[in-house]
Amino acid sequence: MPKKVDHDERRRELVQASWDVLCVDGLEGVSLRRVAQAANCTTGRIAHYFKGRDELLIASLRMAHTQAGARMRVIAESETDPLKRLRAILLESLPLDARRLKEWQVWLSFWAVSIGHKDLSAENQLRYQEWRAALADALRPIVSGKQVSVLADRLVTLIDGLGVGVTLSPTKEARQRAQNEIDIFLKSLN
Amino acid sequence: MPKKVDHDERRRELVQASWDVLCVDGLEGVSLRRVAQAANCTTGRIAHYFKGRDELLIASLRMAHTQAGARMRVIAESETDPLKRLRAILLESLPLDARRLKEWQVWLSFWAVSIGHKDLSAENQLRYQEWRAALADALRPIVSGKQVSVLADRLVTLIDGLGVGVTLSPTKEARQRAQNEIDIFLKSLN
Numbered sequence: 001m002p003k004k005v006d007h008d009e010r011r012r013e014l015v016q017a018s019w020d021v022l023c024v025d026g027l028e029g030v031s032l033r034r035v036a037q038a039a040n041c042t043t044g045r046i047a048h049y050f051k052g053r054d055e056l057l058i059a060s061l062r063m064a065h066t067q068a069g070a071r072m073r074v075i076a077e078s079e080t081d082p083l084k085r086l087r088a089i090l091l092e093s094l095p096l097d098a099r100r101l102k103e104w105q106v107w108l109s110f111w112a113v114s115i116g117h118k119d120l121s122a123e124n125q126l127r128y129q130e131w132r133a134a135l136a137d138a139l140r141p142i143v144s145g146k147q148v149s150v151l152a153d154r155l156v157t158l159i160d161g162l163g164v165g166v167t168l169s170p171t172k173e174a175r176q177r178a179q180n181e182i183d184i185f186l187k188s189l190n
Numbered sequence: 191m192p193k194k195v196d197h198d199e200r201r202r203e204l205v206q207a208s209w210d211v212l213c214v215d216g217l218e219g220v221s222l223r224r225v226a227q228a229a230n231c232t233t234g235r236i237a238h239y240f241k242g243r244d245e246l247l248i249a250s251l252r253m254a255h256t257q258a259g260a261r262m263r264v265i266a267e268s269e270t271d272p273l274k275r276l277r278a279i280l281l282e283s284l285p286l287d288a289r290r291l292k293e294w295q296v297w298l299s300f301w302a303v304s305i306g307h308k309d310l311s312a313e314n315q316l317r318y319q320e321w322r323a324a325l326a327d328a329l330r331p332i333v334s335g336k337q338v339s340v341l342a343d344r345l346v347t348l349i350d351g352l353g354v355g356v357t358l359s360p361t362k363e364a365r366q367r368a369q370n371e372i373d374i375f376l377k378s379l380n
Contacts, residue, residue, distance in 0.1 A: 026306065108302050128359070157348070161354075
């Protein structure tokens with residue numbers, strides 16, 4: 001009797017394998033062959049779940065984004081003070097440890113390939129909308145309604161700028177400076 | 191009698207051809223074969239001037255950086271008021287027209303491949319050092335000596351954040367917001 005296959009679980013395994021390859025080899029290294037190796041299956045099985053490399057990539061990036069979002073919600077919910085909560089979310093979004101540095105390296109790769117690529121670009125826009133909305137939610141208890149939108153945009157810019165800087169030059173000084181800039185920003189809200 | 195070959199000129203042509211390919215096809219599209227096509231020569235001739243794809247890529251990015259730097263110097267020198275000069279440099283550094291958008295798309299690609307790649311990463315660090323030094327020079331007549339370094343770092347972060355935002359979503363609103371943010375920053379210097 002054939003084993004009952006959990007298709008959702010199988011799909012998740014492939015997405016995870018693709019993410020693992022991404023983190024080790026970078027975006028250029030992701031091929032169906034390489035992901036099949038990592039998932040210990042055939043490329044034929046991948047084709048059963050995903051139309052091709054791009055669909056698999058989008059699924060992995062969506063998974064990573066969802067996981068980062070979940071981490072952020074846990075952090076946000078453990079903080080009742082609005083300013084401390086915003087600070088925790090901002091720090092969690094920066095590449096301040098090895099795991100998040102890896103994530104940022106993947107985002108940077110993703111930015112590069114999303115240029116001139118409609119599906120990936122749309123996925124990226126979606127990710128930004130969600131991120132901006134999360135920042136607006138965190139800002140709302142702290143600043144006046146009119147300021148929320150301007151400051152959410154400003155924070156997206158600040159985190160992108162700091163994140164790029166630390167990712168391209170991940171030194172202790174760069175990480176410290178990024179944290180300082182967050183605190184300077186938060187102080188300006190008072 | 192064989193034509194006298196101007197090797198520097200020949201080299202420059204190949205670098206320019208490589209940059210042209212970069213701008214049209216993106217970094218993944220740059221191969222020696224493709225550059226040879228664009229330069230109307232053989233891959234053998236490219237091999238005569240460059241050890242390989244990476245060396246050619248570095249030369250193209252260096253050329254683009256040098257050209258952007260030269261544009262900025264022209265702008266800087268045409269402005270005698272220090273604050274207006276800084277503003278002109280900052281606006282010139284952003285992807286506010288088609289040519290600079292193309293350059294930013296290439297920088298983003300370059301960031302992605304420079305991760306985990308020693309030579310490209312070193313080239314990138316060098317580019318940042320030069321850019322930071324240019325900003326510090328422009329800040330020096332405006333702010334106190336102690337502030338120059340902090341503000342130069344902050345401007346690098348601001349421009350990276352704004353540049354990424356506009357490059358990934360090159361809308362009129364994004365360009366307008368980027369210009370506003372520059373003016374808000376400059377106002378904070380007073």
